Amino acid sequence: MNGVATAWARALRAGFSPRMMLLSLVPLLLSLLVWGGLLWAFGPALFDWLGALFREYGWFQTSGSWLSTLGLGMLKVVVVPLVAILLLLPLMIASSLLFMGIFAMPAIEKHVSRRQFPKLEQKEGGSFAGSVWMNLTSVLVFALLWVCTTPLYAIPPVAVAVQAALWAWVSSRVMSYDALAAHASVAERRAIMDTRRWPLLGIGMVSGVLGALPGIAWMGGAVLAVALFPFLAILSVWLYLLIFLFTGLWFQYYCLQVLEELRGQGASAPLAA
Numbered sequence: 001m002n003g004v005a006t007a008w009a010r011a012l013r014a015g016f017s018p019r020m021m022l023l024s025l026v027p028l029l030l031s032l033l034v035w036g037g038l039l040w041a042f043g044p045a046l047f048d049w050l051g052a053l054f055r056e057y058g059w060f061q062t063s064g065s066w067l068s069t070l071g072l073g074m075l076k077v078v079v080v081p082l083v084a085i086l087l088l089l090p091l092m093i094a095s096s097l098l099f100m101g102i103f104a105m106p107a108i109e110k111h112v113s114r115r116q117f118p119k120l121e122q123k124e125g126g127s128f129a130g131s132v133w134m135n136l137t138s139v140l141v142f143a144l145l146w147v148c149t150t151p152l153y154a155i156p157p158v159a160v161a162v163q164a165a166l167w168a169w170v171s172s173r174v175m176s177y178d179a180l181a182a183h184a185s186v187a188e189r190r191a192i193m194d195t196r197r198w199p200l201l202g203i204g205m206v207s208g209v210l211g212a213l214p215g216i217a218w219m220g221g222a223v224l225a226v227a228l229f230p231f232l233a234i235l236s237v238w239l240y241l242l243i244f245l246f247t248g249l250w251f252q253y254y255c256l257q258v259l260e261e262l263r264g265q266g267a268s269a270p271l272a273a
Contacts, residue, residue: 007250007254011253015242015249024241027096027244030103034095091143096241097135097171097240097244100245100248109182109252113183113256117183120256125183125189126177126181134177134178141170146166164209165205165208167205169201171204172201175204175247175252176192178248178251179255179256184255184259207247207250210243210247
């Protein structure tokens with residue numbers, strides 16, 4: 001656990017540097033372009049479609065009774081935007097993670113390796129195509145599981161725990177690959193992801209709790225007014241990207257430290273064999 005804590009401290013210090021903050025602008029602008037355009041073009045139509053669906057099947061009365069039972073009767077007037085938020089949130093997370101993995105993680109890897117691990121040999125066990133494939137497959141599974149667990153939002157503590165668990169899985173899978181792609185061989189990468197599975201999941205779990213913060217912002221937007229929906233979308237994207245940036249740094253520092261220790265113990269030769 002000392003390695004996890006050390007990597008956390010290094011990631012926290014590096015995350016607030018001007019270089020890292022500027023690095024978040026590329027995925028932020030891409031996310032704003034994609035989601036701003038989609039919300040402007042299809043947001044009203046989505047609300048209208050959900051409203052018609054609720055009226056046709058009598059879901060307004062059902063959802064109102066259900067929310068009143070839970071002591072959340074005030075949410076009855078915003079149930080449609082609330083459902084829209086829950087449907088769009090996993091897609092927004094998935095796209096942000098994809099942009100981060102493709103555009104930011106390579107720069108994070110170069111920054112960390114140059115400053116902290118300049119003598120660590122690069123064995124190129126991963127590739128850009130492999131990173132894209134890992135990102136795409138992981139975020140698609142993540143989005144699907146998120147949608148399937150949406151009803152758990154009726155019990156907020158359970159919803160946060162499930163979201164943290166999903167985040168732990170997807171971030172440990174995607175960011176570990178990106179962190180080790182340039183420096184580790186294929187055998188070293190697989191060995192580290194297998195033997196250090198629980199610390200990697202622990203990093204992802206802590207980051208998953210942080211990942212619940214943008215969701216809270218979206219819920220606040222639904223309660224305040226539908227008019228705030230686009231602004232809360234932008235805020236959520238920005239918060240997610242900052243969390244992704246810190247998480248990427250945390251994984252990068254930890255994975256390269258483990259790789260350095262592995263080679264220092266003379267384990268790279270048996271692994272290669």
